[in-house]
Amino acid sequence: MQRLSDWYDHPEYYEAIFGTDTAREVDFLAEVSRRYGTGGKRWLEPACGAGRLVAEAASRGFQVVGYDISEKMLAHARARLSPALRRRVRLHLSRMEDFFQPELEGRVDLAFNLVSTFRYLDSEKAALAHLKGTRRLLEPGGLYVLGFHLTDYERDKAEHERWVERLGEDTVVCNTHEGLPDRKLRRSAMRNRLRITGPGKDLLIETHWHFRTYDLAQARRLFRAAGLQVRAVFDFHYQVDAPRAPRDIRLDSIFVLAPGEAAEPAPRE
Ligand SMILES: C[S@@+](CC[C@H](N)C(=O)[O-])C[C@H]1O[C@@H](n2cnc3c(N)ncnc32)[C@H](O)[C@@H]1O
Numbered sequence: 001m002q003r004l005s006d007w008y009d010h011p012e013y014y015e016a017i018f019g020t021d022t023a024r025e026v027d028f029l030a031e032v033s034r035r036y037g038t039g040g041k042r043w044l045e046p047a048c049g050a051g052r053l054v055a056e057a058a059s060r061g062f063q064v065v066g067y068d069i070s071e072k073m074l075a076h077a078r079a080r081l082s083p084a085l086r087r088r089v090r091l092h093l094s095r096m097e098d099f100f101q102p103e104l105e106g107r108v109d110l111a112f113n114l115v116s117t118f119r120y121l122d123s124e125k126a127a128l129a130h131l132k133g134t135r136r137l138l139e140p141g142g143l144y145v146l147g148f149h150l151t152d153y154e155r156d157k158a159e160h161e162r163w164v165e166r167l168g169e170d171t172v173v174c175n176t177h178e179g180l181p182d183r184k185l186r187r188s189a190m191r192n193r194l195r196i197t198g199p200g201k202d203l204l205i206e207t208h209w210h211f212r213t214y215d216l217a218q219a220r221r222l223f224r225a226a227g228l229q230v231r232a233v234f235d236f237h238y239q240v241d242a243p244r245a246p247r248d249i250r251l252d253s254i255f256v257l258a259p260g261e262a263a264e265p266a267p268r269e
Helices: 011-018 022-036 052-059 071-080 124-137 216-225
Strands: 002-005 042-046 063-068 089-093 108-113 138-149 159-167 170-178 187-198 201-212 228-235 252-259
Touching: 011 071, 011 159, 011 170, 011 187, 022 052, 022 108, 022 138, 022 228, 022 252, 042 052, 042 124, 052 063, 052 071, 052 089, 063 071, 071 089, 108 124, 124 138, 124 216, 216 228, 216 252
Parallel strands: 002 201, 042 063, 042 108, 063 089, 108 138
Antiparallel strands: 138 252, 159 170, 170 187, 187 201, 228 252
């Protein structure tokens, strides 16, 4: 078995696991934009990775700007676009903490950031800078759709998820492990293992990182501080007809945020 580290250096295997719901996610985003936002054509994906959502949205006629911190993921994103799609897509090497393009200011109809990527921002300062920066790019009626797992600080067991997918002749087994949350440091230790087996192939890609933790109150405080109002909350089933009731928000939450409430001082945590 060959051992490798960092799944984002191997976008094809990352997407074999996370790319299976792409069309449904874009259906959901387009419908949320129509119902709660402008329904307009200009979309932005912070931390777009290998571009599965960018490519799907562009194939439906949206003009999409994506950016990511990983050149390898962006190279994969560029390579997957046909010349026709390339005319509708702009990709940039940039960070969530400080992405800014003057020509996008006030012009984005829909920004979106799913699958807990927002939790890579490892401090309140970084998260707030990202939210304020994204808000600045939105049309007055635009939306930021932000999906991430909230943390139950009372849980006393590590969390574990396992998926299996096929990629051509290969089988990809994904195991993700989230350790107990540290309430004081506001983070959880994460580990992902991708085991890829196929003809002449046996690979293990093991990645370690920390995710920032948020319970619902912490998330709501941060959104308010960034001048963003929660218009609706969904879960990871992407059912636009089934928003969560305010008293029944699940840990897997998708927040539909709109520029709104006046910014208040940043939380101290
Ligand atoms: C879970 S993947 C999501 C990719 C894509 N959004 C998707 O749904 O397939 C997380 C991505 O975030 C990127 N990333 C992590 N930290 C980042 C940061 N501070 N700024 C920009 N991108 C970042 C990684 O390089 C990776 O491509």
